[in-house]
Amino acid sequence: MNLGDQKKDQFSKQFSTGLILFAILMMVAIFLFQYAPIIAFFWISGLAFGYILQRSRFCFVAALRDPALTGSTAVTRGVLVALALTTIGFTAVKYFYHVNGQTIPGQNYIQSIGMNTVVGGTIFGIGMVIAGGCASGMLMRIGEGFKIHLITLSGFFIGTMLGNNHLEWWSNHLLWIKDGVFLPDLFGWVGALIIQLMVIGLLYRLAIKWEEKQEL
Amino acid sequence: MNMEDQKKFRKWFKPSWSYVTGAVLLSILQVITLIVTQEPLGITSAFSYWAMRLQGFLGFGTPDHWAVVTQLMVFRETLWFEENLVTLRNLGIILGALLSALLASQFRLKKIKSGKQLMAAALGGLLMGYGSSIASGCNIGAFFSGIGSMSLSGWIFGLFLFVGALIGGKLLLRFLI
Numbered sequence: 001m002n003l004g005d006q007k008k009d010q011f012s013k014q015f016s017t018g019l020i021l022f023a024i025l026m027m028v029a030i031f032l033f034q035y036a037p038i039i040a041f042f043w044i045s046g047l048a049f050g051y052i053l054q055r056s057r058f059c060f061v062a063a064l065r066d067p068a069l070t071g072s073t074a075v076t077r078g079v080l081v082a083l084a085l086t087t088i089g090f091t092a093v094k095y096f097y098h099v100n101g102q103t104i105p106g107q108n109y110i111q112s113i114g115m116n117t118v119v120g121g122t123i124f125g126i127g128m129v130i131a132g133g134c135a136s137g138m139l140m141r142i143g144e145g146f147k148i149h150l151i152t153l154s155g156f157f158i159g160t161m162l163g164n165n166h167l168e169w170w171s172n173h174l175l176w177i178k179d180g181v182f183l184p185d186l187f188g189w190v191g192a193l194i195i196q197l198m199v200i201g202l203l204y205r206l207a208i209k210w211e212e213k214q215e216l
Numbered sequence: 217m218n219m220e221d222q223k224k225f226r227k228w229f230k231p232s233w234s235y236v237t238g239a240v241l242l243s244i245l246q247v248i249t250l251i252v253t254q255e256p257l258g259i260t261s262a263f264s265y266w267a268m269r270l271q272g273f274l275g276f277g278t279p280d281h282w283a284v285v286t287q288l289m290v291f292r293e294t295l296w297f298e299e300n301l302v303t304l305r306n307l308g309i310i311l312g313a314l315l316s317a318l319l320a321s322q323f324r325l326k327k328i329k330s331g332k333q334l335m336a337a338a339l340g341g342l343l344m345g346y347g348s349s350i351a352s353g354c355n356i357g358a359f360f361s362g363i364g365s366m367s368l369s370g371w372i373f374g375l376f377l378f379v380g381a382l383i384g385g386k387l388l389l390r391f392l393i
Contacts, residue, residue, distance in 0.1 A: 015226050018318030025311060041252050042301040046308020047315065048245055049257070054316035056238025060355035064381040069388070078235025079360075082242050086364035089247035090256070094365075105254040109361050111352050111369035120351025121358075121373040123343045125380015128355070129388055131340025135259040135354040138341075139306055143313030145325045151334055152341040159345020160260065161267040170350045181368035192366055 053140045058082075061128045061137055071214030073207035080207065084200045091184075091193050098189075110182045115174035131155075229319035246364060253301075256365060258357030259309075260348040262302040267349075336392055347380075 025047060033040035052058065056078075063079040066072045090106070097104045111117070128134040131152045133141055138149045138156070183192035233241075250256050317323040328334055348354045351373055353362065359377060362370025 012226075014318050014321040014323055015229075018229075018315055021311070021315050021318060025315065036298075038253070039298065039301060039304065042305045043308050045245060045249055045252075045257075046305035047312035048308075049242075049305070050309035050312025050314075051316045052233075052238055052241045052245065052312075053309070054313040054322075055320070056233040056235060056241070058235060058238040058242065060359070061381070064378050065385055068382050069385045075235055078239045081236055082239035082360065083363050085240060085243035086246045086360065087366065089243055090250060090364045091366065093247060093250055106250050106256050106361075106365055109256055109258075109353075109357070109365045110367040111358065111362060111373075113369050113372055116350040117369055117372050118376050120347040120349075121376030122347070122380040122383070124347030124351065124354065125377040125382075126384040126387065127340040127343030127345075127347060127380075128377075129340075129381050129384025130336045130392070131344065132337075134344065134356075135263075135348065136309065136356050139259070139309040140313040143310040143315075144317045145323050147326060148328050148333060148337050151328070151337040152344075155338040155341020156345040156348075157263055157267060157341075159342040159347075160263045160349045161271060161345070162342075163346040163349025164264060164267055164271070166346075167350060177368075183366040183368060196363075196366055 049136070050140055050143055053136060054144065059133075059137055061132065061134050064125065065129050067207070067210055071211060073211045076207050077204060080200050080204045084197055087193070087196055087200070091189065095189055107182070110180040112171075112175055112180050113177040114170070115176075116170040127159075229316075230321070242360075246361070256357070256361035258302060258353060258361060259306055260354045260357060262300055262306050263345065264349060265300045266303070332392065 029040050029044055029047075032043050057075075058078060059075055060079060063075040066074075067076055094104045094106070124134075128137075131138070131149075133149055133152060135156070138152045141149045142153065183196060186192065187195055246257055314323065344354065348358070351358055353359070353373070355377070358373045359370055362373060364370070
């Protein structure tokens with residue numbers, strides 16, 4: 001057997017292992033479904049999330065890092081497309097609940113704004129670039145076989161524990177807008193949607209211009 | 217299935233998707249998740265949950281903190297995956313990526329390259345953990361889901377993520393590459 005054949009053999013082995021893994025994952029899904037459908041949903045949506053991230057090489061770190069580091073904005077534009085589409089989808093769902101007089105879902109993701117947002121965002125940004133992966137990227141790469149991201153995960157866990165214990169301080173100091181700002185409350189549903197999509201569109205154009213400038 | 221079909225079937229899993237394909241599929245996943253679970257996607261709440269549980273088990277922390285921990289512990293004496301469904305989803309992310317990598321024959325056990333890389337990963341993880349804890353979320357929960365939910369906090373978090381990424385990029389060039 002020459003090297004090429006060995007390589008081929010290894011490839012087909014991975015594929016067969018993948019098929020077996022798929023069967024196991026689906027059996028777990030059926031078990032969870034019998035237990036409670038919502039639990040099965042969390043399982044399957046996680047699998048789909050990981051599958052999509054790996055297959056499309058979608059990386060939030062690269063999206064925010066590469067424009068300055070390499071000048072490439074390909075992933076950045078991908079993320080902007082995702083932001084625009086999710087905004088449209090979420091707003092449609094939220095508006096539907098709103099006009100039907102039901103509680104709007106997911107409003108607990110409208111976070112308070114304060115120094116915690118500024119400091120949290122900045123050090124998260126530094127950390128993800130140094131570690132070469134954010135929360136989703138780290139989990140995805142553990143699945144791909146990167147041992148290093150088990151270390152990242154351990155650090156993440158310890159950092160979370162530290163942060164949890166300072167949470168009280170951050171929520172009592174330099175908190176500017178406690179209840180957060182839901183943009184439709186400021187500009188109306190249509191107004192907020194248009195403004196947000198325009199901002200995303202502007203950033204998209206900027207990303208194209210930025211990359212063109214690098215090539216010159 | 218004959219050999220030819222088998223080959224074709226296998227090849228289907230091989231090519232990478234475009235970023236736009238990824239963006240469309242992730243957005244669909246976000247919207248379905250919002251409808252079914254009444255919440256957008258998030259990851260780090262699971263880490264927070266287990267950090268609190270561990271701390272409760274070890275028994276240290278501020279009194280306020282304790283109340284949350286005990287509250288979480290009292291009525292959650294069930295199977296682990298029922299306790300925190302986000303944890304189950306996070307495990308799904310790892311296994312979904314593993315599945316994708318295997319079907320495309322891209323799975324490689326990658327060794328830790330150097331002590332430097334190890335330090336960078338540990339420090340980076342630590343910073344992300346602290347940051348996501350005080351800002352209640354990561355690139356997914358606070359940034360992607362936050363902006364998708366038309367929350368101003370998502371935009372501000374995103375702006376400072378970018379600032380942090382600039383600083384991180386400088387550090388990367390200075391110390392790591």
